[in-house]
Amino acid sequence: MSERAPLWLQGADIQQLLNLLVDRLDSADQRGTRAQSVALGAKTWPALYDAPFESAKETLWEHLGEIVRWGWLAVKPDGVTKLRSGYDRDPRVTVLDEAALRAAVGRPERVRSASERWREAVFAGLAASEEVKRQVGEFCIDMPDRTVDEVVARLNELPALRNKSLLLREVSAQLFWGMSKVLDKRQALVAALLGLDDCPFPESPVQLQVYLPSAGFRGVLFIENLMTYDRAVRSTSPEFDGLALVYASGFMGSAQRLRTPDGCSLFFSDRGGNARDLRDGFKAWLFGKGAQPAYFWGDLDWSGLRILAAMRSSFPELTAWQPGYGPMLLALLAGQGHSPEAAEKQGQKAIASTGCPYADDQLVPPLRQTGRFVDQELFRP
Structure with missing residues (x-):
């Protein structure tokens, strides 16, 4: 090439091919391998192969031939660049002068990840x-x-x-x-x-909001969403009789530290029972010294079921709360659910099993079949 590069070298059509070749060089360098030859076609050089006129294709092909003569590139089969329509011969391009090619596109070295x-x-x-x-x-x-x-x-x-x-x-x-x-x-x-086996610095304590019935509790219900928890605390529905209600925000409720006194901060609702023995009884259960049934109620979507599955690692006895999920399931089957895209939940991934028989047998299949979700807030306790 002469000292002064031709204007067409900076044209968008040629730069498209040269940048592709540099991309391949970068990818190979990142993998620690050598770049392979590139097959030319509509996917690799659309500016040429999708050009509306043969004259435009032939001009670009001539420019490629010029670059080959400079010694920057090699094209197989041999001599194909000398043919007017050699681009129809399934050509493959190999980079010979990486420095020159990088200089032509202004990318002197690969940008490290x-x-x-x-x-x-x-x-x-x-x-x-x-x-x-x-x-x-x-x-x-x-x-x-x-x-x-x-x-x-x-x-x-x-x-x-x-x-x-x-x-x-x-x-x-x-x-x-x-x-x-x-x-x-x-x-x-x-x-x-x-140089330790474990990190010596504990995570922040999990903060739990807890409502305790004045007459004592026969089970514990974890509720995913704050609004629903607050509605449940104020509710007179018999479904909540005898249940301690706990607001467990998202996956925070699955943390193993939740079951240790140092890893958990409890805030008891003034609407519930205030007797010390009630609180001590709840703490005894939470920290593994008591035996009570435990339930989880959240959104009827994949994220909610993943929370259930994750919490079961801390609470093996935990199951999906049927009085809450039952009406939500009926609404889903009646077509009242929403698409994942409508609620910006399209990133949620399906779960094969939560470990809870009710959830796995009754909730997972309809979610798969309908492809729709139901939010917990649809139902007022």
């Missing part, structure tokens, strides 16, 4: 053994307003907090410029950095 940049920063800046670096490298921390080097530097300050009585989110806030949630679900990272 966040995970790659994180691992590079960890191995370069973390004050730890190679094995610990490897473990920490699996937990990418990507902050839009901080470089990965800055984040790794803050991780080097973690050992100084080791013996302090802090919650995990307090540790996060102290390390990461006041941001308290950075270490959520990264306890293994903390443990690895401190």
Whole structure:
């Protein structure tokens, strides 16, 4: 190529092909392999193959031939670029001069992914053994307003907090410029950095709102949504007689720490019984020293059933509350449900089994068949 590149090299049609080839180079580099040849066709070079006129196709093909003569690319079968309609011969393109190709599209090097940049920063800046670096490298921390080097530097300050009585989110806030949630679900990272089997900093206590019937309770009902919980507390329906009502917000209710005194903060409703023996009885059940039936009532959708399944890991006796789900099931079968898209729930994934026979036999099949959901708030207790 002459010192001055032709204007057509910067044209959108040629740049489309060149950028595709650089994309393939980047993908191969990320995988640690060598880029393969690229078959030309409507999917790889639509500007040529979808062009409305043969003259336009032939002009683009001539430009490709020129690039081949510069030594940037090779095209098989040999000599195909010399044919006026060689693009119809199933050609394949191989990059010969990567530097020149990258310069032509203004992409001198591959942009590293966040995970790659994180691992590079960890191995370069973390004050730890190679094995610990490897473990920490699996937990990418990507902050839009901080470089990965800055984040790794803050991780080097973690050992100084080791013996302090802090919650995990307090540790996060102290390390990461006041941001308290950075270490959520990264306890293994903390443990690895401190050389421990488990993270020494507990998570924030789960806060439970609890209503206790004045006459005592014969079972416990976890309710997913706050509005429904409040309605149930105020309800005179006999369905709630003898039930302690608990507001369990989303998956928070599934946390194992909920069943330990240090991992749970209880807030008892002033509408319920205030006797100390009532509260002590509930605490005894919650912390594993009592035996009472337990139920869950939430939205009739995949997310609600996943909460049920997750909570059963903490409460193996937990089952779906039939007096609540029964009317919701009838509404679903009567066509009153809504589509996932209507309530921005299209991301919910179906669950095969919750472990609760009633939910698995009576609720899961209709959800699959109808493809629709029913919100708990449709029913006023």
